[in-house]
Amino acid sequence: MGRVLRLLLLGGIWGSLAMALLLLWFAWDLPRPEQALATTRRPSVTLEARDGRLMATSGDLYGEAVRLAELPAYLPAALMAVEDRRFRSHFGLDPVGLGRAALANLRAGRVVQGGSTLTQQLAKNLFLTPARSFRRKAQEAMLTLWLERRFTKDQLLEIYLNRVYLGSGAYGVDAAARLYFGVPARRVTLWQAAILAGLPKAPSRLNPRSNPDAAIRRGADVLAAMREEDLITARQQALEAERMVLPPRPSGDAGWFSDWVQADLAEDYPGSGDLVLRTTLDLRLQAVVERRLEALLAGPGRAAEAGQGAVVALDARDGAVRAMAGGRSYRASPFNRATAARRQPGSVFKPFVWLAAMERGLGPEDGVSDAPLTLGRWSPGNGAWRPRGMITLEDALAHSVNTAAVRLLQQGGGAGEVAGMARRLGIQGRLPEHPSLALGTAEVTLLDLTAAYAAFANGGFRITPYGVQRAKSAERLLAVPRTAPQRALRPAQAAAMRRMLAAVVREGTGRAAALPGRAVAGKTGTTQDFRDAWFVGFAASGGVPLVIGVWLGNDDGSPMNKVSGGSLPARLFHDVLQEMPP
Template sequence: MNSTSAASPPLFGRLVRALLLLGIWGGLALGLVLLWFAWDLPRPEQVLAATRRPSVMLEARDGRLLAASGDLYGEAARLAELPAFVPAALMAVEDRRFRSHAGLDPVGLARAAVANLRAGRVVQGGSTLTQQLAKNLFLTPERSLRRKVQEAMLALWLERRFTKDQLLEIYLNRVYLGSGAYGVDAAARLYFGVSARRVTLWQAAILAGLPKAPSRLNPRNNPDAAIRRGAEVLAAMREENLITVRQETLEAERMVLPLRPSGDAGWFSDWVQADLAEDYPGAGDLVLRTTLDLRLQAVVERRLETLLDGAGRAAGVGQGAVVVLDARDGAVRAMAGGRSYRGSPFNRATAARRQPGSAFKPFVWLAAMERGLGPENSVSDAPLSLGGWSPGNGSWRSRGMITLKDALAHSVNTAAVRLLLQGGGAREVAAVARRLGVAGRLPEHPSLALGTAEVTLLDLTAAYAAFANGGFRVTPYGVQRAEAAERLLAVPRTAPQPALRPALAAAMRRMLGAVVREGTGRAAALPGRAVAGKTGTTQDFRDAWFVGIAGSRMGPLVIGVWLGNDDGSPMNEVSGGSLPARLFHDVLQETPP
């Protein structure tokens, strides 16, 4: 017995020493493992220092968000400034135990594991809001053990460094919520057109549902999925007794996302942003208030699509473009550069150069009138031949001598060529067109009278503005105010310039009115509205144009329409006085007088 007692102390001592060594080496190994996980961790002290691409926010004329590029941030919102249901909705659906855990939630992890096992797939995540914040601020989306351990370490640091309210505030201001929007204020403005401080309960529910899959669930990409997810958030809030059953039902019924007022204003957005680097060098984040009228833009897109899908399809019309601008100063109110921006972002309103046909004739008439002729002076419509070239008059039957007004109203080609010669020839007519803003190749040949130049729809439409505004040349523009870092920037813009005498502008407007009342543009007429304009049709019906002028509640407008095919193939007898004039009429009909 004595020998057994004597042996016990050495055995116990060896066990204690072994345990101590194991603890030391285990601790050392754990430290090395943690060091391995932590060696490339970012410095968490930089949590509030955002590194992102400069953003450009385009606002429509009324201040609603039109488009955004870069990383879009709204105003920094203090937690106390937000409706209480904004953070409540987020915690209800993302982290119900946020107020009680220390950054990691074993209970939440266990609950998510059980739910996932029962479903046979991943239906719940166990990450806390703090872990999500750590991942979003510091880490990549990589799915690995290393990244998850680093996420946990950073979450613990964040919980020690900040209060719960501060963490919520940082999260709400930094979380990515789809379509380039970071933070609830940017997302609220993007999706609902309001500040995060003014969102309703159902809007807050939709926003709170986005962190799960912001690209897939956001209202712009998938409105139906956004609403379904918002309903799930409302249900989670009701389960947490944050709202009543009645509130859940009422808010779910109110959860209707309005259609985006403009689906394809991408052409306008691209045009506006084409020269940003030159116009605003080194400005950083930009907020640009544009001239675009969202209601009118929606009308233009809808009417163009309806025509192309209906009568246009039957007539072999593959594409079209429409520009609406304010005749007073050239502000572009609407722009459609084709059938669908998503299908083809090529802008047929600004980049495509096509022959305008008889839509070019007003410049011929103007050149002749600047040489002393007037609307009631006469010109011969008889056949003529110039160096072997003989312009035709189509179905027009010669009357001998007709007034300039009638010759323009009925678009008589032989009269146009004679007026070009009386106005100083092709070179003088080209100079008149350039003076009003028409750029491009203007051939110095008598055929210029029939529109053999190559122009863009935007240039041609802007040139007609001088007939409506008393004789001033306007330069089309799309930005009316620019702001960076809460300071206003100078907006490069060319002021309207005198280009012709007011009396000549008025005379041209009266003759263009006759085109619509009694000539080739009668399909553009709208009862009760003073409308003026000119049709244009090129050889073999490859291009059809109508450029018209009319008054409206927003000021005198010039509306330019082009229809045709990208490959230049002929349409089925589509003239400027048919479908283009009808499209002008349809757009103007939805524009308040």
């Protein structure tokens, strides 16, 4: 008997030692819970449209820290109904819930139900990595027990509701409520609470912004779980399910604009922490641009082998960008063809040639020869244009006569003077000092070109495109870097250019852009072999001079099927402008 007792005692000692070593192995790299509860996060950037509606977020978005007593009772109730019905009664680990989940999964032949409690989820999300291993599960259990001992059930719920990830960079129910519904968590309705409570299961897949149908189905499941727990009546369940509607986002691909706006944040707002940026984007115009561009590319563009396009619209008075589509689909290709692609502009570059000649004393009614021309081995062609001898500068621009353009470049002081004029109006990059510059052989971006045309519409001021009109950090307004419009042309020069560009639309190559009852001016551009097609023009919209630039082409530079600037690009300009108020 004594020997048995000794063996039992030794076994107990060695067993306790082994258990202690095992616990030490589990716990040696455990995070310090107190420090993890106060972890820092990536600063968030929230972009608002011109009218204040939410556009996009990045970083880690947190709302206000909410207390349980401040929330509608159905919000935490919905969470417990769908995630952990025995939260109030278990000690952090729930053997009953685990067994019920295992049985449900066995019957279904797949994983249909989880057994983790809210406290376990909190331990995992706050302290641990997503790695799946027995050791990590043991650590999760140890941290769960620590949390249950350290905090009350209400405190655990508060921590969970304030820290749980709910998709789109939003942490906590207040940030998610503001992001998805535009209201603080204190004011969510029952159906909104059901959608929020359903998100922890799969915040990316059930995201109300990217997958509203899945979010609504999950919300309906949460309402059903609340009904099973007698937290709501069958009538409430039915009524709230009917009210569960998530409006579509007004703009699907404003991602190019968002990327452009955020490109220099570190330099523009150093050390500012969380930022809320009110942008210049007009969501209505952005939606029109996206819809019209896609319709054109999917229809006549496809038949003409035009695979891509870009559109920029800006306020000619100060350069505020109202719409930007850098391609056909941001999800398919985030490369911004409006700001980063450098393409030859063709004849849409010619107004800078005319301006250089006008600075030497010429005007719209003065004459220029359209006869054939040879410079060395180069002889610019005029396409279908039949020479008339002498034509006015206005007619030469309206019909985009190449030989007249080269002669005007020479009369304006040469390629160097023309390049200087283009730079004066904001064209960036290398401009070849060769007579072919008159025909647009430089490489430019659509944004630069559209901004340069603003000077014709606003009376001669060079503008610098911008996308942020107000910046705020921690309820404090920040200075927004912006370049004020600067005089670049005399008012008479700008007026003369408006007159000639109006003739382009009225009787020249840009007639497809004309809109009855609206004063429209602009210029077409087409490069060799129809590789690029442009239209840049302006008109008043809502009493504001709006400049719209359009480019169509293919990323690989392959030719389109006879797409000129006066065809599809001018038509797209017309279609976009038609949907805007006069």
